Amino acid sequence: MGHKYDPGDARRRRLLSRRLHEIEERLETVERRADRLENTLQGVVREATSVSLGGPCRCGESLLIVRRQTIYCPQCQYRRTI
Template sequence: MGRRLRPDGARQRQRPHRRLHQLEAELEENGQRLVRLENTLRHVVRTTADVSVGGPCQCGESLVIVTKHSLYCPECSYQRTV
């Protein structure tokens, strides 16, 4: 008995399955990284006096850091006095 050959279509159907598995693993890893970052940020905000994290900046790349007197985006350097 020789090796059974698959039609080309069967081989192509496997590739998306492998890619999906790879993407699922990356998504899981990124989710874990996000949780670690959120926990770290939560601790920094708790231990730093008069600083909190606001909503997304208008640049869309970061959240705004809020102090008593200003809003600041660490990504685009947007700053506004409150």
């Protein structure tokens, strides 16, 4: 049972490796953007004396914001007094 040469197979492999390369590049772009936003957000929070950040909200869409006696999510309805 030797491996049979299949030109269609080689073409599919080339196509897959090109797509993988594209996905890697997009992932790098998205990671850079996320890091940049996180750094910016931390800088903004440092400037704002009455605001701090909590962990991720259960909705998964945002971090929680802590302000005065309230912890809340800017994306969903979650809000709690502490």
